[in-house]
Amino acid sequence: MHYISTRNKNKLYSLSEALQKGLAEDGGLFIPEYFPKVNLTDYNSQMSYIDFAEKLLQNFFKNDILEKNLREICANAFIFPVKIETIDSNTQMLDLCQGPTLSFKDFGARFLAECLNKISHKNKSTIMVATSGDTGSAVASAFYKKENTQVIVLYPKGKISEKQEKQITCWGKNILSLAVLGTFDDCQRLVKQAFNENWWQNVMNISSANSINIGRLLPQMIYYAYSSFAYFNKNKTSVGFIIPTGNLGNATAAYWAKEMGFPIREISLATNENRVINDYIESGVFSPRKSVLTLANAMDVGNPSNFERLSQLFQDYSIFKKNVSSISVSNVEIKQTIGNFYNNYKRIICPHTATGFFVRKNKSAHSWIVVSTADPCKFDDIIEPIIQEKIPIPEQMQNLLNRESMHWEVKAELSDIEKIAAKYFNI
Numbered sequence: 205m206h207y208i209s210t211r212n213k214n215k216l217y218s219l220s221e222a223l224q225k226g227l228a229e230d231g232g233l234f235i236p237e238y239f240p241k242v243n244l245t246d247y248n249s250q251m252s253y254i255d256f257a258e259k260l261l262q263n264f265f266k267n268d269i270l271e272k273n274l275r276e277i278c279a280n281a282f283i284f285p286v287k288i289e290t291i292d293s294n295t296q297m298l299d300l301c302q303g304p305t306l307s308f309k310d311f312g313a314r315f316l317a318e319c320l321n322k323i324s325h326k327n328k329s330t331i332m333v334a335t336s337g338d339t340g341s342a343v344a345s346a347f348y349k350k351e352n353t354q355v356i357v358l359y360p361k362g363k364i365s366e367k368q369e370k371q372i373t374c375w376g377k378n379i380l381s382l383a384v385l386g387t388f389d390d391c392q393r394l395v396k397q398a399f400n401e402n403w404w405q406n407v408m409n410i411s412s413a414n415s416i417n418i419g420r421l422l423p424q425m426i427y428y429a430y431s432s433f434a435y436f437n438k439n440k441t442s443v444g445f446i447i448p449t450g451n452l453g454n455a456t457a458a459y460w461a462k463e464m465g466f467p468i469r470e471i472s473l474a475t476n477e478n479r480v481i482n483d484y485i486e487s488g489v490f491s492p493r494k495s496v497l498t499l500a501n502a503m504d505v506g507n508p509s510n511f512e513r514l515s516q517l518f519q520d521y522s523i524f525k526k527n528v529s530s531i532s533v534s535n536v537e538i539k540q541t542i543g544n545f546y547n548n549y550k551r552i553i554c555p556h557t558a559t560g561f562f563v564r565k566n567k568s569a570h571s572w573i574v575v576s577t578a579d580p581c582k583f584d585d586i587i588e589p590i591i592q593e594k595i596p597i598p599e600q601m602q603n604l605l606n607r608e609s610m611h612w613e614v615k616a617e618l619s620d621i622e623k624i625a626a627k628y629f630n631i
């Protein structure tokens with residue numbers, strides 16, 4: 205299997221090259237050269253998640269130096285359960301928040317960390333990651349104390365919840381946390397900029413763990429494949445997914461699983477008040493803009509990077525429109541959904557997951573699986589006033605809260621980041 209850039213089909217890369225580079229030289233994102241069609245009889249309902257993952261990813265690892273490590277990578281990365289819960293007769297919830305930092309980002313971050321750690325390094329590589337909340341903590345946790353890598357996390361100061369910040373800044377050692385005086389889009393721009401600079405390329409050996417890295421997308425296909433297969437086995441019909449989305453990473457992975465032929469009827473997206481994707485579907489014009497702050501802050505993205513991957517899959521607008529539907533959910537609707545969900549089902553959902561359940565309410569009687577993207581305890585400041593209850597704190601979170609934390613503040617300028625990084629990592 206080869207990988208290509210979204211901007212150039214002619215240059216072929218191996219999987220490990222694509223993993224290490226993060227972004228192609230031409231600025232495009234890596235995608236598999238093709239999507240192998242799945243043979244559903246290769247799978248069965250007795251398979252463990254790790255068996256299932258290994259089977260699915262075999263083709264994507266073919267002829268790469270990591271091929272022999274695939275089993276071990278899956279076994280080390282997926283150390284926590286994937287839960288599928290029944291909400292009502294035609295709605296299920298895919299709970300992806302049981303990992304060490306309590307969001308679905310743990311799947312991609314842990315998988316990528318295992319892969320990069322296995323690829324031998326001439327010198328240490330530096331993972332630079334921009335985060336609007338959960339990526340930073342998932343990446344920091346996944347790479348913490350991995351000898352061959354150092355990590356720089358950029359997050360927008362004052363624009364993420366206190367618990368999210370704590371989860372990013374509680375590591376130390378090979379993890380440097382920087383609070384950027386700017387927005388998430390500034391953080392993303394800084395990462396892209398660093399990729400084009402000699403010092404970052406040659407001295408720091410920069411790589412990316414953002415959802416632009418193919419090593420984040422591949423493992424995210426698995427839970428869609430796994431849960432759609434389980435549903436199909438049981439009900440003899442295929443299911444639809446509703447996916448809360450911002451940067452379109454998690455959603456693109458679902459479309460890839462569908463493209464492979466897993467039994468997915470349709471996919472629908474839930475966005476917050478950042479409407480870039482909704483406006484594209486309505487107008488055919490993709491116009492990135494500044495992100496606006498919402499209650500579902502991990503989805504506050506004004507220029508979703510993975511649009512480039514998704515529009516590669518659905519090459520013209522009419523095909524895109526036929527396959528991708530999306531509803532934009534306001535802050536008021538998020539709050540109402542959290543409240544109603546608690547009253548109806550006695551379950552607490554996070555603001556991102558709430559966008560998904562709002563969309564569910566507006567959909568047909570067909571069966572849907574709504575993706576739960578983060579544990580509600582990360583957003584207690586938003587949720588507790590609505591439900592008038594204390595949110596239980598899972599053990600993972602308590603462990604992180606007990607740690608000391610440390611971060612630096614930087615201007616949204618690469619030169620500022622360079623100075624602090626050189627000092628922190630003794631370069």
Ligand SMILES: *Cc1c(COP(=O)(O)O)cnc(C)c1O
Pocket residue numbers: 307308309337338339415448449450451452453454455502503556557577578
């Ligand atoms: C990252 C994140 C999202 C959005 O995922 P994308 O892959 O960026 O679309 C949604 N919810 C939560 C909790 C997240 O952390």
